Amino acid sequence: MATTVEISIAGREDADAPLLGDLIEQIQDFFAMLNGVTETLTGDAIERFDWKVVGLSKNSPARITVEAIPLPGHSDGPQIAERAREITVGGLRQLIAKGERPLYFSDNVIEAADRFLRRMTRQLSATTVGSSDAEATEVTVGTVAAIEALRHVEIVREAEPVHPYRELGSFEGYIQNVGTDGWQRPFIIVKSRVTGADVKCYLSGEALRALEDEPVAQVVWRNRRVTAVGVLKYRSVGRLSQAEVTRLDFADPDESLPQLKDIIDLGFTDGLSSHEYLERVRNGEA
Structure with missing residues (x-):
């Protein structure tokens, strides 16, 4: 089965319509979290997959569906994307429930999560992240859940840093x-x-x-x-x-380092100009 991510975003305006900037930034921040989790999971910043848009809908709320596609040389890309998706969604659920850093959530992921959650307390009313796979983990974050999660984010920030x-x-x-x-x-x-x-x-x-x-x-x-x-x-x-x-x-302190006058040898070329000296070097005469 293909690895997909479905994100639905509801605004606070009539008919749940979000503003364009909020819609785009909310999607960007979720995938910033997912990409950060992927880097920590794999231990490097190599791009193994990309996302292809396979569905768009405005049947209140707005919804986008994307599918992971492997990049050349990384046939396992979609499988890694699937695991990163599950960890990211599970991590958001954990932040709503308690003030402990989710597994694989680096500082960069926490920063993206903060932006993602904070938008639900202002411009947006709810965001749901799931998949076309019925067995995949899903999370819905509304305003109340976002406020609680942001409180837990601050607890995570104040705790001893985690070094993946x-x-x-x-x-x-x-x-x-x-x-x-x-x-x-x-x-x-x-x-x-x-x-x-x-x-x-x-x-x-x-x-x-x-x-x-x-x-x-x-x-x-x-x-x-x-x-x-x-x-x-x-x-x-x-x-x-x-x-x-x-x-x-x-x-060594600067004052003990050799100075220009210490390393210049005025007699190095025996009085020849640099042009003449290099010419002799090329001809094997120096």
């Missing part, structure tokens, strides 16, 4: 702060040089000793550049948020 995957590795950045948490575990905040995101790094062993040997002024006040090595924890694909660091490699 982790890896051994390193990243480079600049130390912003040092401190200890409520359990007196030492940590540093490092701003990633690549993404600009702040990453909380808990220190142990060699990393802790390396930090203790560095003057406070060098570490914090001068935004000391460092490479942190250990277990990197990701909230979602490519989004590093925390690390268990066992080694810190501090970069």
